Amino acid sequence: MFESLILILDATLRVSAPLILAALAGLFSERSGIVNIALEGKILAGAFAAAATAAATGSVWLGLLAAMATAIALSMLHGFACITHRGDQIVSGVAINMLAAGLTVTLGRYWFGLGGQTPALSENARFSSITLPGADALAEVPVIGLLYSELISGHNILVYLALLMVPICWWIIFKTRFGLRLRAAGENPHAVDTAGISVAWLRYRALICAGILTGLAGAYLSTAHSAGFVPNMSAGKGYIALAALIFGKWKPVPVLFGCLLFGFLDAIAIRLQGAELPIVGEIPVQAIEVLPYILTVLLLAGFIGRAVGPKAVGVPYIKSR
Amino acid sequence: MNDSKIPAWANMIVLPLLNILFAFAFAAIIFIAVDVNPIEAAKVMINGSLGYQEGIGYTLYYATNFIFTGLAVAVAFSAGLFNIGGEGQAYIGGLGVGLACLGLDHVLPFWAILPITMFASLLFGAAWAFIPAYLQAYRGSHIVITTIMFNFIASSLMVYLMVNVLKLDGQMAPVSRIFESNAVMPMFHEIAGWFGLSFSQSPMNLSFIIALFCCVLVWILLWRTRWGYAIRAMGASPSAAEYGGINHKRLIIIVMLISGALSGMLSLNEVQGYSQQLKLDFVAGYGFTGIAVCLIGRNHPVGIILASVLFGILYQGGAELSFDFPNIDREMIQVVQGLVVLFSGALSFMLVKPAERLFVYLDEKKQSRITSAAET
Numbered sequence: 001m002f003e004s005l006i007l008i009l010d011a012t013l014r015v016s017a018p019l020i021l022a023a024l025a026g027l028f029s030e031r032s033g034i035v036n037i038a039l040e041g042k043i044l045a046g047a048f049a050a051a052a053t054a055a056a057t058g059s060v061w062l063g064l065l066a067a068m069a070t071a072i073a074l075s076m077l078h079g080f081a082c083i084t085h086r087g088d089q090i091v092s093g094v095a096i097n098m099l100a101a102g103l104t105v106t107l108g109r110y111w112f113g114l115g116g117q118t119p120a121l122s123e124n125a126r127f128s129s130i131t132l133p134g135a136d137a138l139a140e141v142p143v144i145g146l147l148y149s150e151l152i153s154g155h156n157i158l159v160y161l162a163l164l165m166v167p168i169c170w171w172i173i174f175k176t177r178f179g180l181r182l183r184a185a186g187e188n189p190h191a192v193d194t195a196g197i198s199v200a201w202l203r204y205r206a207l208i209c210a211g212i213l214t215g216l217a218g219a220y221l222s223t224a225h226s227a228g229f230v231p232n233m234s235a236g237k238g239y240i241a242l243a244a245l246i247f248g249k250w251k252p253v254p255v256l257f258g259c260l261l262f263g264f265l266d267a268i269a270i271r272l273q274g275a276e277l278p279i280v281g282e283i284p285v286q287a288i289e290v291l292p293y294i295l296t297v298l299l300l301a302g303f304i305g306r307a308v309g310p311k312a313v314g315v316p317y318i319k320s321r
Numbered sequence: 322m323n324d325s326k327i328p329a330w331a332n333m334i335v336l337p338l339l340n341i342l343f344a345f346a347f348a349a350i351i352f353i354a355v356d357v358n359p360i361e362a363a364k365v366m367i368n369g370s371l372g373y374q375e376g377i378g379y380t381l382y383y384a385t386n387f388i389f390t391g392l393a394v395a396v397a398f399s400a401g402l403f404n405i406g407g408e409g410q411a412y413i414g415g416l417g418v419g420l421a422c423l424g425l426d427h428v429l430p431f432w433a434i435l436p437i438t439m440f441a442s443l444l445f446g447a448a449w450a451f452i453p454a455y456l457q458a459y460r461g462s463h464i465v466i467t468t469i470m471f472n473f474i475a476s477s478l479m480v481y482l483m484v485n486v487l488k489l490d491g492q493m494a495p496v497s498r499i500f501e502s503n504a505v506m507p508m509f510h511e512i513a514g515w516f517g518l519s520f521s522q523s524p525m526n527l528s529f530i531i532a533l534f535c536c537v538l539v540w541i542l543l544w545r546t547r548w549g550y551a552i553r554a555m556g557a558s559p560s561a562a563e564y565g566g567i568n569h570k571r572l573i574i575i576v577m578l579i580s581g582a583l584s585g586m587l588s589l590n591e592v593q594g595y596s597q598q599l600k601l602d603f604v605a606g607y608g609f610t611g612i613a614v615c616l617i618g619r620n621h622p623v624g625i626i627l628a629s630v631l632f633g634i635l636y637q638g639g640a641e642l643s644f645d646f647p648n649i650d651r652e653m654i655q656v657v658q659g660l661v662v663l664f665s666g667a668l669s670f671m672l673v674k675p676a677e678r679l680f681v682y683l684d685e686k687k688q689s690r691i692t693s694a695a696e697t
Contacts, residue, residue: 037469081667090403090465092667094612098659103351105652110355116652231652239469246466284485290477293470297452300462309463 002143006150008267013155014225016263017162018043018217022241023248023255024169025213029075030250031173032206033186033199033312037093038078039214040238041100046071046218048104051118051229052111054125054222063125063223068215074100075211079204086316097238105231118222118229127156127224158220163256165213170252172209182206186310189317199317217241243296246307262292326677336672337619337665344660351656355648365645366638376637378509378523384626384633385525385590388532390611391618391625392539393583398620399543400576401556406453406468407584407608409475410446414585415592416479417445419487419599422592423497426504434504438593439531439586446585447578449475454577458570464577472608483601497599506594526594528586535583536622542579552576584608606655613658616666632658 022039029036049070054063074096081092105116112118135153138145173179181202184192189199221237222229244262248255269288277283299307327336349359370380390407397404404410421441425434453467483495506526513520543549554562555569563569591603614632618624639654664671 035465037465077663081663085668085671087667087670088403090405091612091616091662094405094609095659095663095667098609098655098662100659102652102655102657102659106351106355106649106656109650109652110648236473239473242466243470284481286477286481290474293473293477297456297462297467297470297474300467301456301460302462307462 003146004271006146008264008271010151010154011267011270012260012264013151013159014263015266016259017155017159018220018225018237019241019244019259019263020162020256021158021165021213021217021220022238023244023259024165024252025210025217026242026245027169027173027250027252027255028182028206028209028213029203030245030313031186031310032182032203033189033310033315033317034078034082034203034207035089035093035314036078036210037090037239037242038074038096039210039241040234040236041093041097042071042074042211042214043218043221043238044097044104044232044234045074045100046215047222047233048100048108048118048218048229049215050219051121051222052108054121055112055119055228058122058125060121060125060127060223064216064219067219068212071215071218072208072211075207075214076204079207082316083200083203083207086318089314089316101232104229108229108231116231121223121227125223126227127158127220129154129156130160156220156224158216158224161216162220165216166252166256173252178205183310185317186312189312193317193319203317214238240292243292246309247292247296247299249307250309265289265291327673327680331676331680333619336669336676337617339672340665340669341617341661343668344657344664347660347664348657351653352649357646357648362642362646362649365642366634369641370634370637374521375523376641378521378525379637379640380630380633381509381529382523382525382590382595382633383636384629385529385532385594386587386607387610387614387629387632388536388625389583389587389590390608391614391629392535392611392622393580393608394611394615395618395620395622395625396539396543396552396583397576397580398615399549399556400552400572401559402457402573402576402580403465404450404468404577404580404584405465405609405612406450406471406581407587407611408604408606409468409472409608410449410581410584411587411591411604411608412472412475412479413449414442414446414582415588415599415603416482417441417585418588418592419497422500422504423487423599426501429503431503431505431507438504438589442585442588443582444585446588447582450577450581450584451574454574454581457577458573476602480601483599487599495601499598500593504593505597506589508594524595526590528590528594531586531589533626535586536626539583540622548572548575584611610658613662613665616662616669 022043026036026039046067050063050067053066054060078092078096081087082089108114108116108118132153135149139149173182181192181197185199185202192199192202221233226233240262241259244258245255247258265288269285272283272288273285352359352362370376390411393407393410394404418438418441421438422434425437449471453464453471456462456467457464487497488495489498506528508522509525509529510520510522512527543552551562551567551572554565555567555572559569587604587607592599596603610632614625614628617628617631635654635657639651642653643650
């Protein structure tokens with residue numbers, strides 16, 4: 001029992017890592033006033049860029065850089081449309097998701113000729129798991145040994161980075177001058193403007209941060225979680241991250257727990273596939289898979305707490321009014 | 322945005338066309354990047370979609386889907402609501418049509434089944450839009466997020482139903498049985514046959530006519546009724562509409578029910594016409610394409626018909642393209658679609674400023690010519 005719990009929690013961490021990164025990306029952009037339903041497309045483009053670069057150069061780090069650069073480029077396109085030209089942020093997000101879904105497969109097919117996949121990556125072109133010091137020695141110790149060697153040790157560097165990003169993002173958004181201004185731009189951009197600070201530049205910087213984080217999430221999918229890119233491999237993770245962002249009420253630590261909860265549900269769904277449970281019998285996988293969405297809707301509706309987003313989110317800033 | 326600096330004809334026709342041209346120019350660059358001559362590709366696409374009867378049939382079959390989803394997005398857009406849940410509403414609408422067909426195809430003749438399936442598609446689609454609409458109107462939750470969530474919920478629900486309830490015994494694929502022929506939409510080549518005309522076989526069917534009929538109804542609704550006036554007033558300025566005595570909560574629900582019903586009707590074409598059975602993922606992104614169609618068509622039924630045919634050409638032409646050019650497949654159409662949404666939607670204001678400047682400049686020149694003529 002204890003062992004399977006540890007295994008589920010271990011899987012939870014692995015599934016949650018890209019969600020955490022993407023949800024934090026959404027946190028940056030929505031806190032600055034930009035709705036980001038383009039998370040999905042940015043993750044997908046990042047995943048493709050990472051796998052393609054890692055396959056071509058053999059270096060997983062170059063892949064990571066490429067993923068971040070690609071996601072930042074898409075973020076800048078998002079900004080160009082809805083900050084500079086005051087376009088609709090949701091329409092722009094939809095466009096980016098479509099572009100990412102189409103371009104990754106088209107370019108992948110042209111470059112690698114594998115129907116949109118990238119070649120399978122060898123071990124050194126991937127992020128491999130890190131065994132923390134003492135994990136093997138402690139493995140035999142009851143309870144703590146399993147906890148340490150299975151759950152805490154043995155993940156790849158991006159999982160640790162994702163967890164580390166939570167306090168870092170919290171510190172940036174809530175403890176620095178940039179963070180204060182960024183939150184102000186999402187609540188009351190006119191006040192920011194009155195103080196002589198450029199709302200547009202603030203929002204662009206928030207989108208750059210979002211690009212870096214979604215790039216990491218994408219690289220995680222294709223070069224750490226699996227060994228290569230397959231078409232549409234983000235499979236709705238961007239939207240789940242968006243749900244987790246709302247679930248965490250736009251605050252880093254609750255967002256982390258939202259991601260872990262949704263990751264946990266995902267891990268359980270895989271584990272329970274076809275399994276008979278006492279009392280309730282077989283639970284359909286779909287019923288568990290759908291829980292994150294239902295929980296988010298319930299939360300949005302105010303039935304379990306209240307989720308109120310940044311006040312100016314989704315509204316293009318027009319100086320003169 | 323002060324539109325008065327630009328003449329109406331430029332605003333309604335020239336700017337949208339320029340936006341599409343931009344999108345196509347970028348698409349051409351991507352074609353060149355994957356070693357495909359864009360002019361050759363355009364030729365193949367136009368020939369494949371308009372060059373022969375079967376091609377035209379396929380083009381209009383796709384267009385039928387886009388008219389339904391485009392209208393759905395447009396009705397909601399007119400009220401300032403972004404219904405991104407066309408995917409899920411169409412999916413559930415298909416469930417309604419499928420259940421009606423499976424239940425009645427042994428019992429009733431086609432003319433009796435058609436009204437029932439139409440009603441089922443409307444009802445199921447609208448029902449799926451009702452909860453997000455209610456939550457937006459009365460609980461203040463953002464409709465974009467809830468409709469996205471409902472797309473995923475619809476997808477999970479359908480997987481569950483298809484795998485556990487509707488799948489045939491002893492079959493691997495999660496599909497229902499094929500409907501009896503008396504439940505299936507008459508194909509266009511059959512309809513042509515009734516009038517003594519001949520048309521090549523294609524999946525184009527009676528629902529194309531239903532779609533055109535819906536365009537007329539939506540036009541009447543939006544521009545010729547009090548509801549339509551209220552809808553457009555709410556889209557233009559919610560606070561002004563509220564002040565003018567419009568009950569916006571009720572209106573949100575009405576608009577979303579209409580929008581969901583229109584999305585649901587897609588399945589008349591896709592389930593009752595094309596696949597003739599219930600299966601997974603038959604919506605295949607048509608709901609999202611509706612957003613592009615609505616943006617190009619500028620929320621107007623006539624524009625939506627034209628934009629739907631354009632996307633029909635892209636889909637059908639894109640399928641032909643993959644036969645001739647190994648570097649391209651259907652995904653390329655998604656790139657074009659993304660570019661269209663980007664330029665016609667998100668960047669639609671980009672050309673407004675330069676155009677304004679141009680027309681102000683022309684105006685000043687005309688003015689100075691008049692004054693100088695008056696002086697001499």
